[in-house]
Amino acid sequence: MFTGGSQFAFVGVLAGGGTPVSGAATALLLGTRNTLYGLRLAPLLAWTGVRRLGAAQLLIDESSAMSVTRDTTARARTGFLVTGWSVFVLWNLFTLVGALAGQALGDPRTYGLDAAVGGAFLALLWPRLAEPRNRVIAVLAAAVALGVAPSVAVGVPVLAAGGVALLAGVLSRSPR
Incomplete structure (x- = not known):
């Protein structure tokens, strides 16, 4: 599965003594x-058929973030493809x-790389925090994740x- 969070969750479950099946289930859930993201991006990118299936392989946090902030379909597609392919190639290259x-x-902890994922996610989220409503949701989501983290399996706080x-x-969006 090409999604860093899922890969980290899988390895984390195994490192914590979990079975490969529980690691795979956690990765899949995450x-x-x-x-x-696909529900949001499908109408924005407006691809169909084989292109849509191909785009699904690049549907990750980063490619989604770089497409939803664009003002035209062409720019959204460019942001999606450049980011998706760049992350795919570099992620797999450096995994190797x-x-x-x-x-x-x-x-890696001696280099501070353990904080890189959180920092990258915050950088992707930052432009969306311009609206006060989004800041409140982000704080509530973080509070829930931190609150449940000590008592649930790896990956569940993110969910x-x-x-x-x-x-x-x-x-x-519900009627008032």
């Missing part, structure tokens, strides 16, 4: 958030480098935070 030379590089955002979206 990857389902991309379905929500890590697999081959990981021991020589040492512990819980996503549930907060989904609920906020549903509630804000």
Whole structure:
């Protein structure tokens, strides 16, 4: 599955003593958030057929973020494709480098790389926080994730935070 969060969750479950089946289930559940991205991006990118199937392979946090902020379909497609392909190529290239030379590089925590994922996600989220409503949702989602983290399996806090955002979206569109 080409989604960093799912891959990290899988490895985290295995490192924590979980089985490969539970790791794969956690990764799959975490990857389902991309379905929500697809619902938002399908009308924006307006691809059909084989192109739509191909685009689904690049549907990740980064490519979604770089397309929803564009003002035309052409720019949304460009942002989506450039970001999706760049992340795909670089992610897989450096995964290979890590697999081959990981021991020589040492512990990534000594370089502060363990904070890179959180920093990258915040950079993607930042432009969306211009609206006060989105800031409130982000704070509530973070609070829920932090609140459940000590008592649930790896990956569930992210799903819980996503549930907060989904609920906020549903509630804000319901008739009053």
